[in-house]
Amino acid sequence: MTRSLLGLFLRAFVVLTGTALATFTLLWNAPGDPALAIAMARFDAVVPADVIDLVRAEAGLDAGFWAAFRGWVVPLISGNFGNSSVTGRPVWPDLASATSYTVPLALAGLAIGLAISIPLAVLATRHPGSWLDRFAVGIASLGAAIPAYWLGLLLILLFAVKLAWLPAMGATTPSHVILPALTLGLGVAAALTRIIRSGILEARGQPFMPALKRRGISEHALAREHVGPHAAIPVITVFGLELAFLLEGAVMVEVIFGRPGLGSFLVGAIEARDFPKVQGVVILAALLFVGINLVIDVIYRLIDPRMGTQNA
Amino acid sequence: MTLSVSGLSAVRSGRTILFPTSLEIEPGARIGLVGASGSGKSTLGHALIDTLRAQGSCVAHVPQSPDEALDPLRRMAFHWREAETALGLPHDADRQQALFRALKIETGDLRKRPWGWSRGMQQRFVIAMALIGAPNLLVMDEPTSALDPIVAARTMVLLEDYLAARDTALVLITHDLGLAAGRVTRLLVMNAGRIIEDRPTSELLAAPRTTQAASLCAHRNWLALPC
Ligand SMILES: Nc1ncnc2c1ncn2[C@@H]1O[C@H](COP(=O)(O)OP(=O)(O)OP(=O)(O)O)[C@@H](O)[C@H]1O
Ligand SMILES: [Mg+2]
Numbered sequence: 001m002t003r004s005l006l007g008l009f010l011r012a013f014v015v016l017t018g019t020a021l022a023t024f025t026l027l028w029n030a031p032g033d034p035a036l037a038i039a040m041a042r043f044d045a046v047v048p049a050d051v052i053d054l055v056r057a058e059a060g061l062d063a064g065f066w067a068a069f070r071g072w073v074v075p076l077i078s079g080n081f082g083n084s085s086v087t088g089r090p091v092w093p094d095l096a097s098a099t100s101y102t103v104p105l106a107l108a109g110l111a112i113g114l115a116i117s118i119p120l121a122v123l124a125t126r127h128p129g130s131w132l133d134r135f136a137v138g139i140a141s142l143g144a145a146i147p148a149y150w151l152g153l154l155l156i157l158l159f160a161v162k163l164a165w166l167p168a169m170g171a172t173t174p175s176h177v178i179l180p181a182l183t184l185g186l187g188v189a190a191a192l193t194r195i196i197r198s199g200i201l202e203a204r205g206q207p208f209m210p211a212l213k214r215r216g217i218s219e220h221a222l223a224r225e226h227v228g229p230h231a232a233i234p235v236i237t238v239f240g241l242e243l244a245f246l247l248e249g250a251v252m253v254e255v256i257f258g259r260p261g262l263g264s265f266l267v268g269a270i271e272a273r274d275f276p277k278v279q280g281v282v283i284l285a286a287l288l289f290v291g292i293n294l295v296i297d298v299i300y301r302l303i304d305p306r307m308g309t310q311n312a
Numbered sequence: 313m314t315l316s317v318s319g320l321s322a323v324r325s326g327r328t329i330l331f332p333t334s335l336e337i338e339p340g341a342r343i344g345l346v347g348a349s350g351s352g353k354s355t356l357g358h359a360l361i362d363t364l365r366a367q368g369s370c371v372a373h374v375p376q377s378p379d380e381a382l383d384p385l386r387r388m389a390f391h392w393r394e395a396e397t398a399l400g401l402p403h404d405a406d407r408q409q410a411l412f413r414a415l416k417i418e419t420g421d422l423r424k425r426p427w428g429w430s431r432g433m434q435q436r437f438v439i440a441m442a443l444i445g446a447p448n449l450l451v452m453d454e455p456t457s458a459l460d461p462i463v464a465a466r467t468m469v470l471l472e473d474y475l476a477a478r479d480t481a482l483v484l485i486t487h488d489l490g491l492a493a494g495r496v497t498r499l500l501v502m503n504a505g506r507i508i509e510d511r512p513t514s515e516l517l518a519a520p521r522t523t524q525a526a527s528l529c530a531h532r533n534w535l536a537l538p539c
Contacts, residue, residue, distance in 0.1 A: 225386070225390075
């Protein structure tokens with residue numbers, strides 16, 4: 001267990017380093033002169049060449065790739081995301097406030113997704129092939145096929161425009177989170193329902209199930225103690241991937257509903273060529289991702305200790 | 313009390329795989345159920361268990377391999393408790409110790425999961441688990457085909473000693489006439505969903521009446537093993 005944990009941490013380290021390097025390389029080699037863009041964003045006018053050179057030196061862009069990379073990564077290790085190259089203000093406060101909008105939205109979407117998909121999948125698999133099962137699968141396929149922006153607009157039309165029950169745009173009151181979270185949650189529910197359903201069916205088909213039934217173990221105990229853990233394994237596996245879609249989906253939903261958050265933060269940073277901000281978002285997303293996957297891997301190993309050993 | 317069932321049958325996907333069958337099993341009987349692959353032995357075993365269970369008898373089942381009896385995600389202790397609960401019994405450490413001693417698996421670590429035990433020990437654990445409720449009948453479906461012949465024979469000896477003291481009947485489903493020959497007093501030969509011979513072992517081995525039984529005898533080396 002200790003050794004496999006060490007392996008997991010090593011993997012997390014490699015992923016994070018790779019992400020940092022890849023982002024930095026991409027931005028470094030992006031077409032156009034970043035110094036010019038920064039100067040334009042800052043002074044909002046035609047800028048003479050010597051001012052551009054000044055900006056270049058100040059943003060650390062003239063020191064060469066590795067020096068610039070070091071100048072960004074070394075403070076990052078101690079939690080310093082650096083300063084915006086446009087405004088000169090620290091990146092972290094803005095990034096933190098954007099995150100404080102996005103993460104609750106993603107969590108609410110996830111909670112709604114789970115609250116819908118688990119009961120639906122359990123009901124559907126009670127009688128595989130029944131009308132209820134087909135209905136659930138149909139709804140899930142439909143939900144997966146509908147793009148978030150369309151579903152979001154439908155929800156806005158129905159609940160905000162027609163019924164006027166809920167606010168749609170912005171994030172001024174807590175009730176503003178309901179429609180975006182619902183948009184996100186329905187998409188998550190569609191994907192998860194199918195995975196949980198097939199996980200349960202696969203678990204029921206395990207070779208030891210008939211003998212357990214014949215041993216006299218109750219349906220309830222079978223479902224809770226045997227089907228559940230076996231069904232959890234594929235679900236947890238997909239969960240790590242699903243989280244990527246969740247973050248991506250949250251950013252898209254933010255744009256649809258005009259909410260502040262990582263979405264508008266990122267778009268604004270890219271438009272202003274504010275590299276430290278862009279890098280900050282990417283690294284934060286990677287950190288979140290790696291952290292969550294680390295937790296998932298540990299849960300995985302608790303359910304099935306054969307994972308990551310020669311017994312698997 | 314003699315266990316008796318009649319009219320056991322089974323249809324799967326529109327095909328009859330077990331024709332109506334009746335069976336009487338005396339207390340302490342040792343019955344072997346042999347036949348070609350696909351002749352319906354397991355089907356008869358399952359029907360026997362389900363019907364007798366419905367009649368209120370305590371019947372236990374040991375499947376062919378431990379993979380078909382144990383959940384690899386659950387610890388051995390959990391399986392044991394679960395079997396006790398299924399029978400409506402409280403946990404009894406003495407009973408567990410006695411059964412473990414009888415099958416020589418006292419050294420097994422109950423905190424481990426099935427794959428932490430050797431397959432031979434797993435299978436003996438499954439057999440021990442089947443004996444928790446002191447059943448009237450034990451149906452074993454090729455219980456030793458996952459084991460090497462020496463361990464298989466040893467396990468059967470351990471089990472027989474235990475059963476003999478309790479008048480528990482045994483139905484042993486097997487391909488291995490060698491394993492069955494020395495251990496059962498009555499042999500049932502199945503073919504295509506029917507019992508085609510039902511005779512004392514020695515008689516049947518000496519003079520099989522049907523061609524199926526004759527070929528089973530001819531193709532098997534049913535000399536007893538050296539242990
Ligand atoms: N669910 C099912 N659907 C259709 N046919 C089945 C089903 N279960 C069993 N059968 C058929 O019933 C027949 C008897 O099966 P059974 O498992 O009882 O044979 P067996 O004598 O135990 O064979 P083996 O020695 O290989 O274990 C086989 O021909 C098998 O193909
Ligand atoms: Mg069989």
